Amino acid sequence: MIIKEFPYQGVITRKTSTEDEVGDTVTENIEIYNGDMDYTLLTPESGQTAQTAIYTISMPLTKDTEGKYIIPKKDDIIVLNEYGTNITFIIQNYMVSQLGGITITASRGQW
16 A cells, blocks of 8 residues: 555636626635545544535645645635545635645535
């Protein structure tokens, strides 16, 4: 078995709203990151599933095609694939490390 720092794949999307020519608001989800991640459960589960629990999600600090750092924001959505099962999180907070990683605090089922 190969042990990896970021064993799972995840996608982070951000909801953006713009106004079109007619004045209508157009909302769309934009993918801001697609790559390696890891996660751990921070709090005990509530009920039969971990819907109200808090998680720590780790990801490498990377740059986009324009050379800008990819930094998640509060309320961005993460869909993490754990061995074929997708788990959806909402970002509550994040912290960028000078060592090349990002630590994210996230929850489930509260968006």
